[in-house]
Amino acid sequence: MPSIKDVAKHAGVSITTVSRVMNNFPSISESTRKKVFDSIRVLDYHPDYIARSLSKKQSLIIGVIIPDCSHVFFSELIKHIEMTAQNNGYKILLCNSLDDKEKELSYINMLKEKRVDGIIMGSHLINTEAYKSIDKPVITFDRCIDDKIPYIGSDNFTGGVLATKHLIDKGCKRLLHISGSLKLASLANKRSDGFKLTCLENNVSYQIIEYQHAHLTFEYFYSFIEQEVSRFLEDIDGVFCSNDILAYALYVYCLNHNISVPDKMKIIGYDYSQFTRILQNPKITTIAQPIQVLGELLCTNIIHLIEDDPATKIYSQIVAVELIEGTTT
Amino acid sequence: MPSIKDVAKHAGVSITTVSRVMNNFPSISESTRKKVFDSIRVLDYHPDYIARSLSKKQSLIIGVIIPDCSHVFFSELIKHIEMTAQNNGYKILLCNSLDDKEKELSYINMLKEKRVDGIIMGSHLINTEAYKSIDKPVITFDRCIDDKIPYIGSDNFTGGVLATKHLIDKGCKRLLHISGSLKLASLANKRSDGFKLTCLENNVSYQIIEYQHAHLTFEYFYSFIEQEVSRFLEDIDGVFCSNDILAYALYVYCLNHNISVPDKMKIIGYDYSQFTRILQNPKITTIAQPIQVLGELLCTNIIHLIEDDPATKIYSQIVAVELIEGTTT
Numbered sequence: 112m113p114s115i116k117d118v119a120k121h122a123g124v125s126i127t128t129v130s131r132v133m134n135n136f137p138s139i140s141e142s143t144r145k146k147v148f149d150s151i152r153v154l155d156y157h158p159d160y161i162a163r164s165l166s167k168k169q170s171l172i173i174g175v176i177i178p179d180c181s182h183v184f185f186s187e188l189i190k191h192i193e194m195t196a197q198n199n200g201y202k203i204l205l206c207n208s209l210d211d212k213e214k215e216l217s218y219i220n221m222l223k224e225k226r227v228d229g230i231i232m233g234s235h236l237i238n239t240e241a242y243k244s245i246d247k248p249v250i251t252f253d254r255c256i257d258d259k260i261p262y263i264g265s266d267n268f269t270g271g272v273l274a275t276k277h278l279i280d281k282g283c284k285r286l287l288h289i290s291g292s293l294k295l296a297s298l299a300n301k302r303s304d305g306f307k308l309t310c311l312e313n314n315v316s317y318q319i320i321e322y323q324h325a326h327l328t329f330e331y332f333y334s335f336i337e338q339e340v341s342r343f344l345e346d347i348d349g350v351f352c353s354n355d356i357l358a359y360a361l362y363v364y365c366l367n368h369n370i371s372v373p374d375k376m377k378i379i380g381y382d383y384s385q386f387t388r389i390l391q392n393p394k395i396t397t398i399a400q401p402i403q404v405l406g407e408l409l410c411t412n413i414i415h416l417i418e419d420d421p422a423t424k425i426y427s428q429i430v431a432v433e434l435i436e437g438t439t440t
Numbered sequence: 441m442p443s444i445k446d447v448a449k450h451a452g453v454s455i456t457t458v459s460r461v462m463n464n465f466p467s468i469s470e471s472t473r474k475k476v477f478d479s480i481r482v483l484d485y486h487p488d489y490i491a492r493s494l495s496k497k498q499s500l501i502i503g504v505i506i507p508d509c510s511h512v513f514f515s516e517l518i519k520h521i522e523m524t525a526q527n528n529g530y531k532i533l534l535c536n537s538l539d540d541k542e543k544e545l546s547y548i549n550m551l552k553e554k555r556v557d558g559i560i561m562g563s564h565l566i567n568t569e570a571y572k573s574i575d576k577p578v579i580t581f582d583r584c585i586d587d588k589i590p591y592i593g594s595d596n597f598t599g600g601v602l603a604t605k606h607l608i609d610k611g612c613k614r615l616l617h618i619s620g621s622l623k624l625a626s627l628a629n630k631r632s633d634g635f636k637l638t639c640l641e642n643n644v645s646y647q648i649i650e651y652q653h654a655h656l657t658f659e660y661f662y663s664f665i666e667q668e669v670s671r672f673l674e675d676i677d678g679v680f681c682s683n684d685i686l687a688y689a690l691y692v693y694c695l696n697h698n699i700s701v702p703d704k705m706k707i708i709g710y711d712y713s714q715f716t717r718i719l720q721n722p723k724i725t726t727i728a729q730p731i732q733v734l735g736e737l738l739c740t741n742i743i744h745l746i747e748d749d750p751a752t753k754i755y756s757q758i759v760a761v762e763l764i765e766g767t768t769t
Contacts, residue, residue, distance in 0.1 A: 172501075172533065179519065180509070180515055180518055180519050180522070181515045181516045181518075181519040181714060183512075183515075183714075186509055186510045186512075186515035187510045189509055189510075189534070190508065190509050190510040190536055193509070193534055193535070193536055194536065194538075197535075197543060202533045202534075202535070202550075203533065203534055204501065204531050204532065204533055204534075205518070205522055205531075205532055205533075205534045206522070206526075206531070207519055207522055207523065209523075214526060221531075328714075329714070329717070329718040356718070359718065363720050366720070385510060385512075385657075385658075386715065386718075388658070389658040389685070389688065389715075390719075391692050391695070392721050
């Protein structure tokens with residue numbers, strides 16, 4: 112078996128340089144990096160990673176917890192997190208929390224046990240106390256837990272304002288917002304704040320209906336609309352939906368019940384993920400989150416936290432959203 | 441810090457039992473399992489997993505390599521793999537191979553280095569030699585590498601036959617199949633075999649056009665159709681597409697070029713993933729793969745291989761598909 116010494120000799124660099132390349136030190140030039148990786152490949156060198164992670168107390172693994180990876184928004188977010196991790200020498204361990212609090216907790220325990228170096232938390236089930244008790248790298252998506260835990264999110268408040276203003280500009284007088292559970296400490300709730308404020312400022316009557324989180328499928332949303340929303344629709348002429356799958360479910364419900372969209376009912380969604388970009392009929396009017404930017408920020412910042420780079424103070428960041436006008440408003 | 445001894449005492453069981461519960465021995469009763477987990481929780485016990493995996497030479501992690509987790513079929517497959525892994529005490533490490541052979545190789549190296557216990561391989565980039573050289577748990581999705589490496593897949597051949605027969609039954613005379621690269625040793629190529637055989641048996645003229653793998657987006661497929669497929673469409677009255685996103689891209693292309701579907705052009709897809717199930721207009725006619733069953737089989741079988749359960753011989757398995765008739769044929 113070749114050793115790190117053999118790699119250094121083959122590449123014509125010092126052992127320290129090989130080690131730095133393998134640990135993704137930022138100061139290494141691209142040509143040195145290439146030389147070392149070429150030698151690693153030629154010699155078929157395999158360091159004992161478990162022993163290495165034991166001595167370094169690093170697993171080079173980031174835990175990523177999201178509600179459901181088959182939801183179009185999250186599948187795209189994960190892709191960008193994973194690509195950024197890969198470019199920095201990390202792998203991601205994927206967890207769908209679904210509606211299982213125990214599962215979310217078990218990942219926090221992995222962090223305590225040093226099986227992962229840090230966690231990107233995009234789920235919203237357990238209360239914030241469990242996070243405060245750990246003094247290790249955690250970053251959240253769209254969730255404000257504590258001053259000490261940074262978050263990355265889109266500008267949900269402005270998203271709510273933009274969506275509501277757009278409906279009002281299009282002539283809507285009686286608005287509905289269908290939101291995720293407002294009990295959870297999710298930053299997405301700010302969409303609802305933006306909605307309310309804009310309605311009040313414009314003297315437009317409004318109501319808000321909440322669905323329960325974690326089941327983000329079309330089938331769930333459609334039956335939720337049938338059971339919990341439909342009886343209010345007669346008095347409504349515009350709906351701001353908290354995601355595009357929900358917006359599409361509402362559009363299909365209207366289609367099936369001869370409620371003409373956008374004439375009688377205007378619908379706006381949130382996310383602008385792959386599903387919405389592909390869908391040709393209707394083109395859903397929506398608030399676009401920059402999913403790639405969000406994924407990259409989550410991943411680069413958790414790595415900064417893990418590597419405790421003193422040059423980089425990690426700030427919570429809110430990324431701008433934009434209105435995409437389609438045919439449903 | 442509490443020890444395993446404290447947990448055993450608290451739960452009123454032996455240390456061996458605690459260890460067995462933590463290692464997911466199948467013989468443990470549900471009530472014992474619950475008692476032990478309750479004690480672990482109450483005492484806030486955290487074994488040192490890295491040290492444990494070093495001594496056991498087990499990471500309790502399964503590597504999952506797929507082309508692109510944001511593709512609707514794979515995001516759903518991963519969800520079911522991850523849920524099955526979770527139920528068996530394993531986590532999954534997710535890799536999007538995209539068009540990067542080096543990345544696919546790096547996961548094989550992780551297996552050699554014992555950072556993962558086994559690999560579920562759903563990607564198709566590197567040649568089969570790299571896999572033959574490792575004598576460790578690997579299972580593939582839709583790829584036949586070697587007698588020694590089991591695969592799980594849907595019945596692609598029958599899928600091809602069903603799709604083609606359906607187009608012929610609907611009156612098509614000149615068929616086209618748009619396929620992934622037939623150079624790769626993918627079992628999905630059997631769809632093309634089923635297509636060809638059915639055309640020949642029924643004296644129907646046909647052609648096959650291949651797209652390159654790994655870029656499975658609507659945008660890629662749409663521009664591929666414009667550049668490589670459109671010039672043939674005038675002579676074609678039915679198309680069997682190797683996945684539903686491609687089928688939808690072709691539908692949209694026809695819509696934009698006044699080719700009436702299904703009157704002038706009949707389109708059938710493959711997969712029946714979430715996207716297709718949600719889409720209302722059109723309802724794409726397609727061949728449904730049982731995605732949940734495939735995910736569960738991949739995961740339970742890789743765990744059998746990892747745990748080397750002598751009672752369970754692992755066979756390659758082909759799972760039945762079915763025709764879902766929509767409005768595009």
